[in-house]
Ligand SMILES: Nc1ncnc2c1ncn2[C@@H]1O[C@H](COP(=O)(O)OP(=O)(O)O)[C@@H](O)[C@H]1O
């Protein structure tokens with residue numbers, strides 16, 4: 354493995370009585386693409402949200418590029434800027450134009466000049482194929498376009514690692530590939546990525562590793578081909594049986 | 600009737616009404632926004648303070664606050680806002696009390712506006728490294744204001760009419776003058792109608808303005 358970038362050690366988290374993350378140990382190397390897969394409710398979203406501290410955790414440690422996650426406050430905000438996040442529901446800022454969505458972070462967090470941020474923003478919109486829409490508002494775009502803007506917005510912060518939480522689950526089928534294509538491109542260029550998805554095509558094409566989660570635990574880890582063709586655990590066999598029969 | 604119009608400075612009285620309304624509107628918008636930010640902040644002490652503020656001032660009659668300002672604050676505690684002039688002191692206290700009172704309603708209107716913003720946007724803002732203040736300023740509040748224009752409009756219209764309460768501490772706004780005229784002249788009904796129409800002239804355009812703004816500025820989702 355390359356130099357470790359994101360390291361989770363014995364991470365535990367509860368929601369009340371629910372033990373939602375159990376002794377999670379996971380190391381993600383620079384430039385590595387890890388797909389997280391598992392049944393609904395197994396804690397995949399919580400894992401992503403814990404990595405950039407949208408959720409707190411009770412024990413264990415998480416480091417990003419060697420730095421432990423600070424408590425809430427300015428330091429945490431700075432560290433979060435290094436961790437990009439793309440959500441299932443896009444979450445674009447509805448009152449801002451597409452370009453303003455992409456430049457807000459660089460200007461306010463990275464203190465880039467407005468003109469530099471706009472130049473870079475247009476390049477990124479070009480790259481994800483929505484430059485034509487730069488002056489529109491999110492509600493005027495299709496779901497696939499909105500998600501590509503969300504990816505561009507994240508990229509504009511020049512993050513060290515990007516987290517994707519089911520980025521294509523809310524999309525109509527014909528829009529899934531336009532988003533996955535952008536993600537495959539990112540993976541090829543060496544972006545470090547953690548992707549929660551059930552898109553096996555993406556996992557096979559772009560992932561270095563598949564992590565299978567169930568009931569808050571990492572049950573199995575393997576390279577994609579091995580995981581999909583020869584899962585070792587009963588839970589994974591059972592799960593794959595359910596999603597593959599269609 | 601023409602007699603009354605020439606004898607009393609009705610326009611001047613409505614001028615003072617507008618003066619009270621404008622400054623109290625600014626005061627209550629600023630203060631109400633502050634309290635709303637406290638109520639949605641991650642700091643529990645601030646949230647509690649904000650909740651107290653709203654519960655106390657929303658549930659205290661404005662007349663009580665007015666009377667308290669002059670009797671309590673000025674006469675007992677000696678807090679005089681304009682030592683050179685009794686009337687000036689009363690006017691300034693009226694603005695303060697109108698602002699404090701209506702800030703509670705502004706806060707609640709804004710909070711309902713914040714609730715129109717999907718929670719995911721606040722998370723996205725946090726996730727990209729914006730601080731709480733930056734997310735409020737650039738993501739939540741602009742949308743909250745636009746989602747709360749209708750209730751904010753109602754609050755400001757109520758404020759214009761509530762300036763009449765300042766009459767109880769002797770501020771010479773419209774209602775105060777109306778009481779004076781009715782006491783001195785015959786034809787109370789006509790006088791009453793003049794003043795009622797005066798208020799309609801102030802509030803009706805305000806209502807129309809806010810209705811059209813709430814339509815034009817609505818955030819498309
Ligand atoms: N904020 C929350 N409060 C309480 N329980 C939660 C919360 N978020 C998630 N959960 C619970 O934690 C478990 C894991 O959720 P999640 O991480 O969303 O799973 P996944 O993304 O794998 O479907 C689920 O049982 C879910 O109901």
Ligand SMILES: [Mg+2]
Pocket residue numbers: 397398399519
């Ligand atoms: Mg999930």
